Amino acid sequence: MYSPVYLSNECQNVCTYCGFSMKNKIRRRILSDDEIMKEVEFIKSKGYDHLLLVTGESYGRVGVDYLENAIKLVKPYFSNISIEVQPLQQNEYERLIELGLYAVLVYQETYHRQEYKKHHPKGRKANFDYRVETPDRLGRAGIHKIGIGALLGLEDWRADGFYTALHLRYLQKHYWKTKYSISFPRLRPFSGGIEPKVEMTDRDLVQLICAFRLLDEDVELSISTRENQIFRDNIVNLGVTSMSAESKTNPGGYAVEPESLEQFEISDDRTTEEITGMLQNNGLEVVWKDWEYFA
Numbered sequence: 001m002y003s004p005v006y007l008s009n010e011c012q013n014v015c016t017y018c019g020f021s022m023k024n025k026i027r028r029r030i031l032s033d034d035e036i037m038k039e040v041e042f043i044k045s046k047g048y049d050h051l052l053l054v055t056g057e058s059y060g061r062v063g064v065d066y067l068e069n070a071i072k073l074v075k076p077y078f079s080n081i082s083i084e085v086q087p088l089q090q091n092e093y094e095r096l097i098e099l100g101l102y103a104v105l106v107y108q109e110t111y112h113r114q115e116y117k118k119h120h121p122k123g124r125k126a127n128f129d130y131r132v133e134t135p136d137r138l139g140r141a142g143i144h145k146i147g148i149g150a151l152l153g154l155e156d157w158r159a160d161g162f163y164t165a166l167h168l169r170y171l172q173k174h175y176w177k178t179k180y181s182i183s184f185p186r187l188r189p190f191s192g193g194i195e196p197k198v199e200m201t202d203r204d205l206v207q208l209i210c211a212f213r214l215l216d217e218d219v220e221l222s223i224s225t226r227e228n229q230i231f232r233d234n235i236v237n238l239g240v241t242s243m244s245a246e247s248k249t250n251p252g253g254y255a256v257e258p259e260s261l262e263q264f265e266i267s268d269d270r271t272t273e274e275i276t277g278m279l280q281n282n283g284l285e286v287v288w289k290d291w292e293y294f295a
């Protein structure tokens with residue numbers, strides 16, 4: 001199990017599906033050192049030993065120096081630190097790995113070049129090639145784990161599922177010392193958001209998760225609180241190995257400023273204790289340190 005901590009909602013990109021998009025008139029916030037510590041104290045008090053630090057994509061004020069400082073602050077309290085932030089250069093990743101960074105999650109959103117263009121009209125994220133090559137820079141930098149995936153609903157999920165699998169196979173071949181993780185985020189509502197181009201039903205998502213488990217018995221499969229309670233309770237025995245709980249998708253959402261605007265709505269708002277109980281009732285042992293659970 002893992003828990004995300006949003007450090008900033010500042011973003012220099014326009015993405016059609018995200019509440020943090022530069023065009024949206026929301027109050028922007030970057031957590032200070034004290035605020036970061038307040039948030040992680042809350043996460044730590046819940047028993048988590050793995051932390052995912054998340055930011056919007058802001059290259060100036062929330063650049064690699066800010067991330068370096070944040071990792072230094074929290075590293076003494078957690079075994080594993082992962083980030084989900086803007087794509088960086090190889091030497092920047094190397095700096096963060098040196099400080100103990102364990103994993104980087106970087107989603108392509110869609111592998112369909114034309115659709116990608118429609119949903120990312122402005123900012124550095126508009127550069128499809130730079131984004132799709134990010135896992136290569138990570139592999140060359142020698143990161144322990146890379147997380148990839150598509151935002152399901154931007155394009156036909158079968159096409160994006162197929163290209164995610166192809167990307168995984170390519171990466172495993174070229175950077176064979178690195179572990180991999182696949183996430184399955186479905187488009188979720190946010191204020192002023194778009195409708196999915198192709199609706200993905202629960203049945204479709206189960207099919208895709210099972211297909212990935214059959215494709216690769218070792219790859220980590222992750223499911224977040226975007227999915228609802230019923231879905232999450234039933235998917236835990238079908239190949240998923242990593243799960244978040246009690247997530248807040250706004251900077252300061254746990255302890256500093258719980259009422260600020262979220263990146264997207266979550267569907268499963270049960271507490272960490274309730275999710276742990278559900279996993280144990282399913283005969284699964286919860287492992288916090290390796291952020292994996294198994295039968």
Ligand code: SF4
Binds near residue numbers: 012013014015020022
């Ligand atoms: S998806 Fe990421 S890059 Fe796009 S607007 Fe949201 S935070 Fe910014």
